[in-house]
Amino acid sequence: MTFTTKNLERARTIVASYPRPKSAVLPLAHLAQDQDGWLSPEAMREIALMTGIEPAEVLGTCSFYTMFKRDPVGRLVVSVCTNVTCLVTGGPELLEHLVDRYSDDDEVFVEEVECLASCDGAPAMQVNYEFHDGLTTASAEDIIEAYKRGELVARGTSGGRLS
Amino acid sequence: MSANGDALVTITIDGKEVKVPSGELLIKVAQEHGTYIPRFCWHERMKPVGMCRMCLVEIDGVPGLPPACTTPVTDGMVVHTTTPQVRKVQDGVLELLLINHPLDCPVCDRGGECPLQDTTLAFGPGESRFVEEKRHWEKPIPVSDLVLLDRERCIQCARCTRFADEIAGDPLISFGERGGHTEITTFPDEPFASYFSGNTVQVCPVGALTAQPYRFKARPWDLDAAETSCLTCAVQCRGALESASNQLVRLLGVDSDPVNQGWLCDKGRYGYEAINAENRVRYPMVRKSTGADGSPGELVECSWPEALDAAADGIQRALDLNGPRSVALIGGARGTNEDAFAWARLAKGVLRTDNVDAQLGDGLPAAVALGLPHALINDLDTAAAIVLLGPDLKEELPVLYLRVKKAAADGGVPLIEISPRDTGLSRYASARLRHLPGEQADTARKLAAAISGTPSASPDIDAAAALLVGRDGDLVVVLGRGDLAESADVTVGAAAALSIIENVKFLVALRRANVRGALELGLAPGFLPGRATLDTGRDHFVNEWGGVPEEVGLDALGIFSAAAEGRIHALILAGSDPINDCPDRALARNAIMASGFVVAIDTFLTESSKRADVFLPASIWGEKTGTITNLEGRVQRVAQKVSPDGTAMPDWRIAAELAARLGVEFDLESADEVTEEIARVAPAFVGLDMSLLRRARDGAVIPIALFPDEIHLGRAGVALQGASWDPILPVPEVVPEDTDDNSDLHSIVLSVSPAVQLHEWDSASPQLPTPARDAYALRLIVGRTLYDGGTWTMASPSLSPLVPESVLLVNPQDRDRIGVADGESVRVATGRGSIAARVRGDLATPIGTAFMAFNLPGPGAADLVDATLSVTDIRVESIR
Amino acid sequence: MSAVETRIITKRIRDRAEDSWTIDGALASGAYEGLKKAIAIGRDAIGQEQVKASGLRGRGGAGFPTATKWSFLPEASFPRYLVINADEGEPSTFKDRMLLEADPHQLIEGIVIAAYAIECNLAFIYLRGEFALGYERLVDAIAAAHAKGFLGSNILGSGFDLEIVVHRGAGAYICGEETALLESLEGERGMPRIRPPFPAIEGLYAKPTVVNNVETISTLPHIVLMGGDEYAKLGVNRSTGTRLFSLSGHVKRPGNYEVELGITFRDLLYSPELGGGIREDRAVKFFIPGGASSQWLIGSDEHLDAPLDMDYVQQTFGVMLGSGAVMVYDETVNPVLVAWRLAKFFAHESCGKCTPCREGTGWIEKVLFRIVNGHGRPQDLDMLFDVCESISPGVMNAPFTQTTICPLGPSAVSCVASLQKYFRDEVLAMCAGPALIPVSAS
Ligand SMILES: Cc1cc2nc3c(=O)[nH]c(=O)nc-3n(C[C@H](O)[C@H](O)[C@H](O)COP(=O)(O)O)c2cc1C
Ligand code: SF4
Numbered sequence A: 001m002t003f004t005t006k007n008l009e010r011a012r013t014i015v016a017s018y019p020r021p022k023s024a025v026l027p028l029a030h031l032a033q034d035q036d037g038w039l040s041p042e043a044m045r046e047i048a049l050m051t052g053i054e055p056a057e058v059l060g061t062c063s064f065y066t067m068f069k070r071d072p073v074g075r076l077v078v079s080v081c082t083n084v085t086c087l088v089t090g091g092p093e094l095l096e097h098l099v100d101r102y103s104d105d106d107e108v109f110v111e112e113v114e115c116l117a118s119c120d121g122a123p124a125m126q127v128n129y130e131f132h133d134g135l136t137t138a139s140a141e142d143i144i145e146a147y148k149r150g151e152l153v154a155r156g157t158s159g160g161r162l163s
Numbered sequence B: 001m002s003a004n005g006d007a008l009v010t011i012t013i014d015g016k017e018v019k020v021p022s023g024e025l026l027i028k029v030a031q032e033h034g035t036y037i038p039r040f041c042w043h044e045r046m047k048p049v050g051m052c053r054m055c056l057v058e059i060d061g062v063p064g065l066p067p068a069c070t071t072p073v074t075d076g077m078v079v080h081t082t083t084p085q086v087r088k089v090q091d092g093v094l095e096l097l098l099i100n101h102p103l104d105c106p107v108c109d110r111g112g113e114c115p116l117q118d119t120t121l122a123f124g125p126g127e128s129r130f131v132e133e134k135r136h137w138e139k140p141i142p143v144s145d146l147v148l149l150d151r152e153r154c155i156q157c158a159r160c161t162r163f164a165d166e167i168a169g170d171p172l173i174s175f176g177e178r179g180g181h182t183e184i185t186t187f188p189d190e191p192f193a194s195y196f197s198g199n200t201v202q203v204c205p206v207g208a209l210t211a212q213p214y215r216f217k218a219r220p221w222d223l224d225a226a227e228t229s230c231l232t233c234a235v236q237c238r239g240a241l242e243s244a245s246n247q248l249v250r251l252l253g254v255d256s257d258p259v260n261q262g263w264l265c266d267k268g269r270y271g272y273e274a275i276n277a278e279n280r281v282r283y284p285m286v287r288k289s290t291g292a293d294g295s296p297g298e299l300v301e302c303s304w305p306e307a308l309d310a311a312a313d314g315i316q317r318a319l320d321l322n323g324p325r326s327v328a329l330i331g332g333a334r335g336t337n338e339d340a341f342a343w344a345r346l347a348k349g350v351l352r353t354d355n356v357d358a359q360l361g362d363g364l365p366a367a368v369a370l371g372l373p374h375a376l377i378n379d380l381d382t383a384a385a386i387v388l389l390g391p392d393l394k395e396e397l398p399v400l401y402l403r404v405k406k407a408a409a410d411g412g413v414p415l416i417e418i419s420p421r422d423t424g425l426s427r428y429a430s431a432r433l434r435h436l437p438g439e440q441a442d443t444a445r446k447l448a449a450a451i452s453g454t455p456s457a458s459p460d461i462d463a464a465a466a467l468l469v470g471r472d473g474d475l476v477v478v479l480g481r482g483d484l485a486e487s488a489d490v491t492v493g494a495a496a497a498l499s500i501i502e503n504v505k506f507l508v509a510l511r512r513a514n515v516r517g518a519l520e521l522g523l524a525p526g527f528l529p530g531r532a533t534l535d536t537g538r539d540h541f542v543n544e545w546g547g548v549p550e551e552v553g554l555d556a557l558g559i560f561s562a563a564a565e566g567r568i569h570a571l572i573l574a575g576s577d578p579i580n581d582c583p584d585r586a587l588a589r590n591a592i593m594a595s596g597f598v599v600a601i602d603t604f605l606t607e608s609s610k611r612a613d614v615f616l617p618a619s620i621w622g623e624k625t626g627t628i629t630n631l632e633g634r635v636q637r638v639a640q641k642v643s644p645d646g647t648a649m650p651d652w653r654i655a656a657e658l659a660a661r662l663g664v665e666f667d668l669e670s671a672d673e674v675t676e677e678i679a680r681v682a683p684a685f686v687g688l689d690m691s692l693l694r695r696a697r698d699g700a701v702i703p704i705a706l707f708p709d710e711i712h713l714g715r716a717g718v719a720l721q722g723a724s725w726d727p728i729l730p731v732p733e734v735v736p737e738d739t740d741d742n743s744d745l746h747s748i749v750l751s752v753s754p755a756v757q758l759h760e761w762d763s764a765s766p767q768l769p770t771p772a773r774d775a776y777a778l779r780l781i782v783g784r785t786l787y788d789g790g791t792w793t794m795a796s797p798s799l800s801p802l803v804p805e806s807v808l809l810v811n812p813q814d815r816d817r818i819g820v821a822d823g824e825s826v827r828v829a830t831g832r833g834s835i836a837a838r839v840r841g842d843l844a845t846p847i848g849t850a851f852m853a854f855n856l857p858g859p860g861a862a863d864l865v866d867a868t869l870s871v872t873d874i875r876v877e878s879i880r
Numbered sequence C: 001m002s003a004v005e006t007r008i009i010t011k012r013i014r015d016r017a018e019d020s021w022t023i024d025g026a027l028a029s030g031a032y033e034g035l036k037k038a039i040a041i042g043r044d045a046i047g048q049e050q051v052k053a054s055g056l057r058g059r060g061g062a063g064f065p066t067a068t069k070w071s072f073l074p075e076a077s078f079p080r081y082l083v084i085n086a087d088e089g090e091p092s093t094f095k096d097r098m099l100l101e102a103d104p105h106q107l108i109e110g111i112v113i114a115a116y117a118i119e120c121n122l123a124f125i126y127l128r129g130e131f132a133l134g135y136e137r138l139v140d141a142i143a144a145a146h147a148k149g150f151l152g153s154n155i156l157g158s159g160f161d162l163e164i165v166v167h168r169g170a171g172a173y174i175c176g177e178e179t180a181l182l183e184s185l186e187g188e189r190g191m192p193r194i195r196p197p198f199p200a201i202e203g204l205y206a207k208p209t210v211v212n213n214v215e216t217i218s219t220l221p222h223i224v225l226m227g228g229d230e231y232a233k234l235g236v237n238r239s240t241g242t243r244l245f246s247l248s249g250h251v252k253r254p255g256n257y258e259v260e261l262g263i264t265f266r267d268l269l270y271s272p273e274l275g276g277g278i279r280e281d282r283a284v285k286f287f288i289p290g291g292a293s294s295q296w297l298i299g300s301d302e303h304l305d306a307p308l309d310m311d312y313v314q315q316t317f318g319v320m321l322g323s324g325a326v327m328v329y330d331e332t333v334n335p336v337l338v339a340w341r342l343a344k345f346f347a348h349e350s351c352g353k354c355t356p357c358r359e360g361t362g363w364i365e366k367v368l369f370r371i372v373n374g375h376g377r378p379q380d381l382d383m384l385f386d387v388c389e390s391i392s393p394g395v396m397n398a399p400f401t402q403t404t405i406c407p408l409g410p411s412a413v414s415c416v417a418s419l420q421k422y423f424r425d426e427v428l429a430m431c432a433g434p435a436l437i438p439v440s441a442s
């Protein structure tokens, strides 16, 4: 069993809110990832059971989507945009800096992502899907450190406010 | 109007006007009218996805470049398939397909028969401009025990995943990742364990999926192919059998519309390996006493004349001393029609015994199987509803399972399943009527009454009957032995109950490959060849053969009982292994031990044949020509592709040799002559001569006068050679000039009439009381698994590892009551015997019942069943 | 027509920045008045009168007339679904995110009006997975709207019932394409479907379905309130009303601006109330109108003075207003670098369903990467262009065609076509010598 009792309840509600159970694959995968910090094979098996499909189908669907992490990642997922506005406003440099800075830190997982719809404040990043923009390498680091200390709490994955 | 009643429209393809059925896909009608539009993802038997983009064409008035594979034709459509724009796009798609494709053709199984190679040659650019690094993946990786995947070669056409999902209903492989990283994937630790996995290798347009059994076995240009039918089960799927250097190396599915529609199951596809098995018996043997102590001695190799003389002597002695009733023949359901006919003639015309049975107590009485109104497989598609009254088709008749699944899942035909537990089809069933073993007839009777308007007390049954309301067509009952732990009488009672429904037809789902042919040709007590009974056919066959048995003889269980009591003095095992195949092993073993003299005609030393006094090696499928009859009564030809290693002979010739030694000359020199003889003397086969069989693309259904529309004169198909990524169509040996016109033929067919009235079943049958189950017992259900301990499976190196372990499945509640955990051992006992078995909880098995698969290696269900009882109640206790 | 904002759908957001997303803030600034009027004028008057008269065209990218889309629904075929496309993933587009986070009630009100008009009782919002704050605000807003009787059964006594399910995507740009979106909503891989059948006939769960963008739907309450005719007086030609433009890059004042259609790009970039000019008063080298999918324009007067008119820019320059994103690059920028980054985006986001896009996008990215890194060959640009022709034959001369299922393929070649059109010499120069043109990234 992957889902906690409370989340199992939520999962059942989610499945019931769709005309067809298979529609719940993405929401259930989000729920599992918000709970565990990643999408484990056990979670995919459980999702398959709850939606009446094969685990291979759950994997086929989930592996299409970049947000689902199928290996454990750090508690903090830092997503740095390098798309065409951030590209010319410091995004690649920010990414490089954070990758270097946190390469040995198991708690922080830095990834490059496509446009985050925050271009007016480029360069931008998300920490566990919480937006931060107008960044410099220093301010970005400060923000991440604040999350590490627990002064900032995100909504998304591991922040748990969406699950 | 076209053949199937669709309106015709006129379209123009590259300037040529053609009339085609409205709504058909452009790519298909173009091909049928001589314009091949290149394609990779489209497959005629699957839903179009339009993803490879190879089939783009121009259509006047339609913007852009629509794909021919997703475009239905409409009246007046003007199509261009060779414009510069189209050519450029085809070049482009091919170039793009090749940029990441490893050019490892010399070591690829598909090299030489590769659609990507062929299409590139015909439609592609001359050179590649791609200088970057190609995509790399670990290769090859297994996706199942039988299939390997090379992701670098994959061109992402989704044929394999669509097959697995749409056709097989086993969506265990899927696309994973996306874009340029898209790959075929399975879930970790859950391989593509589908009974149909080999089809994905066949439909793959490149060498991305390869079959473990065929890998590196041959180069395509060394292969020689012949069209044939598979003889693994009674569906008899059409196939192309290929050999290299007198070795069978591959069987590919051929697309026969009424039968298999191109598909094969893996057991049929890879079972040919058994033919090459080391332990095939290649020379005759007789048992020779070695010492002076009079011990029975050992089987030793000898010459054919010596073995045949010994066999004939032993049989003659029994006849002389104890008369025809002391002689019996069991088997004949695994060979050809010709084999069955020859055995029937030997037994009934020469030995004059009616103690003959092609089944081993695991089937249905011939009177029922032959005498019911027969349905065709194709009738499933248009049925008002399908009633499943029999085995788990997925396990026993896999390709029939595909057809039933298709009718239900795609065609919306309601499926009513009457069975004691869940089967592979349960998830497609609209109604699942569960009953205790032994009580099937009762459920059937209530259903029949509800369909006829008398509501039953059960809401489930009434709901099932309601599914038929407002639906046209016949009710097709798929009838077989769902449970080998209960008496066949139970099934007979259920069939009788349903046979009174109006417009009901039966598809007799017996499994052994040519069982229908064997029964039709008289290998059952009370019958003579061609669906004549001993009574109705007596005069005719006395005339032909000089004599027939005086009275109705014993069926297999009767023979075994008589033998066990010492009343059978000569027993002929014609390719049968009762010790493994009779549900009551003790009875079969005792019978063989107590028979005075046993002749085995076989390919391997089995539990039964190794106890014979004379062993005569038979040639098998792939090594002999002839005809066979599938479960719907369709007669088709099988081909010889290799010559047997050693001195094995076809059964019909062995039977003729024995007959000659017993004083009767059959005067039949070739399999074709036997076929002609059958057409001449066997009433149901009248008209089915070689000239018809050579021309009939899908064979013919007996009696042909009833099924004239099933005869289609051949149309030119694509050559059989090579991996048929496009459906292979059957190729007739003789293509008649006028390929479309069957009408002449049909009037000829209608004029043939059998010499003897064909048997019809009178369904008045006794009602059986079912003994009450005591509260401590579980009622046993015994069914088959596709891979079992059968001789062929065990002799196929690729298949034998797939045979599951024997376990006792019980409902988790019962398991807990017994007080064991999954995987723990229990003692299972009946009056017949007791065995140790491992237990597993299984929700598909209802409370109060237990399931065990039949004929798995080691002690098993057959050690528990007493064939004289109507049901089998078992006692289960923990042995910790 | 003036080079200032015309605030219709952004009015509440600007006026009540402190609580525009709350039910109280929204109600205090006129939310759900449009819904009340819609119910009062009745179902038929909404779509085929008011929306039709307004000339409203989809704000998701394709600019298809909204009333026409609704009219394709087959009569008497139920259930029907309304799906809101809130997957905003087009690079440099950030308008829907603002509407979702700052004014969810405006969207909900629009959804109820649209659903009422098309007789749909279950609507879905397909929300970009990364929009965590938007998700939270939407869920809260839906609950609040429920509590006030704007959602649920018998809405405002009209006898009409509606539920809204918010469905989060999970990181796939292609799911913004409407049929891929529907696949994703059904729990599948987000791969576009073959059309026909179009969603209006066979959409979600093979039932008639309307897919509309967040901004499109958010406009509905105002159209109902203003009256379609009045709304249509705004704008130019067949580009009626206002649109939100996401302005980013080297302008002094990047941001979302709601302007009347018909002002010029120059107005948008330079007006002190809008873009405010280029940073350090440099010249515009090129700009990408309409999001990453569009071909580019350059800093010429001809281009800068073109009006924001969907049809005009399409017909005149082969570019589109698309999703309303305008990315501006000054003279310091290497266009090949931008093209490579776009190519990388499309290669990453191609769903992989069709050969030309799956393989072609990867190839283009690899070649541009090589050029950017100083290893270009003289023949590369023409070869690239020919590869683009395999994906989108006639890419230079709109209307081009496509060999792919969905428009992502042709979108991916826009950057190469733009290099070919405007920066051929610059690319060839890069391919000739070992020296790389240095790129300033700040
Ligand atoms: C690759 C691709 C991505 C798209 N992404 C979005 C998107 O993020 N948001 C959106 O509203 N429309 C997007 N669209 C357009 C939609 O397919 C569709 O046209 C739109 O949602 C219809 O709504 P509208 O008529 O209100 O504009 C995209 C189209 C394509 C081809
Ligand atoms: S064009 Fe690209 S994104 Fe669109 S369907 Fe084809 S492969 Fe997928």
Ligand code: FES
Pocket (backbone or CB within 6 Å): B038, B039, B040, B041, B042, B049, B050, B051, B052, B053, B054, B055, B056, B067, B068, B069, B070
């Ligand atoms: S797109 Fe038509 S055959 Fe593949």
